[in-house]
Amino acid sequence: MIFRAVRDGAPYPDHHTTLKAWAEIPPRPIRLADLITTKRELALDKLLAEDSTFYGDLFPHVVEYQGALYLEDGLHRALRAALQQRNQIHARVLVVEG
Numbered sequence: 001m002i003f004r005a006v007r008d009g010a011p012y013p014d015h016h017t018t019l020k021a022w023a024e025i026p027p028r029p030i031r032l033a034d035l036i037t038t039k040r041e042l043a044l045d046k047l048l049a050e051d052s053t054f055y056g057d058l059f060p061h062v063v064e065y066q067g068a069l070y071l072e073d074g075l076h077r078a079l080r081a082a083l084q085q086r087n088q089i090h091a092r093v094l095v096v097e098g
Contacts, residue, residue, distance in 0.1 A: 002032055002082045003071070008040040010072065012065035012096050019057070025092040027059040032078055032087055035062065035071045042075050060091040065098055 060074020071078060074091065081089045 002079070003035050003037050004033060004069075005036040006040055007036055007038055007070075010038045010063070010070055012063055012070065012098060015063065015094060015096050017094055022057060022061055022092055022094070025094060027090040027092050029088050030062060030069060030091045030093065032082055032089065034069050035078065036068055037071045037075055037078075039075050042079065057092070060089060062091045062093045064093055064095045069093070 057073070060077050061072045062074075063070045063072050071091075074089075078089055
């Protein structure tokens with residue numbers, strides 16, 4: 001299995017973090033097998049697009065909540081990494097208390 005689990009939605013409260021605040025979090029390596037996705041479906045065209053990160057953050061966004069790591073944004077990048085035989089990605093991790 002690529003991810004620890006697949007969910008449809010986030011179990012953590014809305015954190016209201018802006019893109020600017022996300023950009024200030026330094027990326028760190030995260031194992032794909034430790035991530036829980038918050039989206040069940042993906043668009044294949046986005047996965048295969050060469051410019052998929054052109055308008056967004058280069059690093060996926062992960063929320064750490066109650067000891068678990070939730071992939072909030074960057075599912076396509078994480079799957080692309082798995083298809084390239086990589087077992088980790090660099091992501092920005094926001095810790096949400098709860």
